[in-house]
Amino acid sequence: MTTVTQTISGVPTKQLPRYEQAAESKHELDWADLVTLDLSKFDTPGGKQALASQLKDAVHNQVDRQFAIGKELFALPTEEKLKYRADLEHGNYNGYRPLGSGELFPGLRDNVEMYNVFKYLPALERMQPQVVNEHRQEIESFQRHIAEDVVQKLLVLIAIVLELPEDYLTKGHKYDDVSECHLRYMIYHARTPEENERYQNLYSRGHTDFGSLTLLFRQPIAALQILTADGSWKWVKPHAGSITVNIADVLQFWTAGYLKSSIHRVVAPPPDQSSLDRLGLLYFLRPAMDLSLKTVDSPLLKRLGLQGDEGGAGNIKAGDWVRARVKGNLDKAVVGGHKEKSVLGGVKVKYYDQTMMNNVQHLQREGRACYKRREYAKALEFFDSAIGRAPSVQLLDNRAACQDKLNDLPAALKDAKKAINLQKEDPTGYLRAGKILVKMERESVAVEIYSHGLKNVKHAGQGYEASDRSG
CATH class of the missing domain: 2.60.120.330 (B-lactam Antibiotic, Isopenicillin N Synthase; Chain)
Structure with missing residues (x-):
């Protein structure tokens, strides 16, 4: 990279006008619930x-x-x-x-x-x-x-x-x-x-x-x-x-x-x-x-199995x-x-925009409809497409439910863990992972997952019904 220098010694300093911030909006907007640091x-x-x-x-x-x-x-x-x-x-x-x-x-x-x-x-x-x-x-x-x-x-x-x-x-x-x-x-x-x-x-x-x-x-x-x-x-x-x-x-x-x-x-x-x-x-x-x-x-990443690039x-x-x-x-x-x-x-x-999100919601609805009709392989295709556009806890759980029905338990467990990593305070991923681990006859690991969930989930009942919608 070519270095360009500019001599600035002796440059007169102009008085900056005082900057006045605009007034905040008085509209009731749908504010995000963000964490803050002191x-x-x-x-x-x-x-x-x-x-x-x-x-x-x-x-x-x-x-x-x-x-x-x-x-x-x-x-x-x-x-x-x-x-x-x-x-x-x-x-x-x-x-x-x-x-x-x-x-x-x-x-x-x-x-x-x-x-x-x-x-x-x-x-x-x-x-x-x-x-x-x-x-x-x-x-x-x-x-x-x-x-x-x-x-x-x-x-x-x-x-x-x-x-x-x-x-x-x-x-x-x-x-x-x-x-x-x-x-x-x-x-x-x-x-x-x-x-x-x-x-x-x-x-x-x-x-x-x-x-x-x-x-x-x-x-x-x-x-x-x-x-x-x-x-x-x-x-x-x-x-x-x-x-x-x-x-x-x-x-x-x-x-x-x-x-x-x-x-x-x-x-x-x-x-x-x-x-x-x-x-x-x-x-x-x-x-x-x-x-x-x-x-x-x-x-931490090693324990969670997150080691690949x-x-x-x-x-x-x-x-x-x-x-x-x-x-x-x-x-x-x-x-x-x-x-x-x-x-x-x-x-x-x-890249994400509202059009994409509407499309994702459509794909999720279609996938759930197929799941209810027990067309699990077809439902899986819809959930794959939706997750490829904008992954969410519910979509991952929906896909894990399909994989469970198709007896692909390792894939279902992988999605459950992804749901946990995506939103650690949501019980959905823990519940799905525990259910899959029990089916895999790994009850002791399921207990560890549930215990981990109890430490992280803020609202014990939140998300349970949602996690069970797809089975």
Whole structure:
């Protein structure tokens, strides 16, 4: 990579206007029930262990200053911003991503601009706009605070969950590593109601992020949604002083799917906010470029039988994966939307939208109808198709019930375990696994599964009837 340096000493500092956050929506939205972390407890006695199981709220300072910098950035003339365009065609996000770089639907471009500031390391330096140079010191200080304080604590907690040494994940995520970690300023430009109708109210299709973690700093304009385990989209509530954290692809690969890359999308805000441009501030954590996506040697994963490299990703380098996914964002849209795309080495990513979810619900209904008619092999085909589009606890349980009826008990047990890993607080997977293990004359293991379920399930009765619908 060519290093570009820019002398910034003596640059006059312009006074930033105070940034005022928009008012929260007053509409009653279907908010997602998310866990939160209180990182102030991290260094207290027993704090790290407590945070690994009891999650509260994470806060930080200086956020509004960064929003103000972002607002000034996007106020620059387009021709000025284009001087700092990122090399998107080669998978490099360092710099400006222009408005309309991606297609949401054939012939319909997106409404988002981004400016990505990579870490201030010699190998990653590039020319920057004056507003970035004027505030370089506080941008770098903010980046380092997130990278060396907030992120490191989160990685320690994840390592504890995986029963790994506390520094296992932090070693591959140091600020001084050559990686594509970056601070992102982004803005979704408001559309008219007529435009939103043409775009099916989508600002960004359902997708996963490319790196290890994504931190989204509070944005009161509601637009972010996550795909929940039951296949529904729910709004992410902008709690005061909070950071929303998404698990991304690399952690899913490293844990063989035990940690799931968060599926999320951005939609048009509710009516009382729909006329507002949505300015965002995010931090994308990427691992060192040369790290492999091979599954980590975790005692927890071994006990759960999660030891294979997910999708054959073990031979892929993290940096290559990220860059391939960045390039993929420039692909032209297709009618009906991409359901999945090959990225590297045969490893694919999936994309999700409401049309797909409606299709999944149709497949599930057809599969259940076949099951009731005792057409188990045909039902299995429907459940296979639905799971291939959007796996859920209920779909896995439905398929396990079919496999049970077809006397393929090992396959049924495998799906039951997948259901447990997908949603540990749902009793469905434990009940199905125990039932299958008893049929396999492995009663002692069934008891262990039930015992494990009793420790994790919060509501003892929840899900039992659902788990029995398919037998």
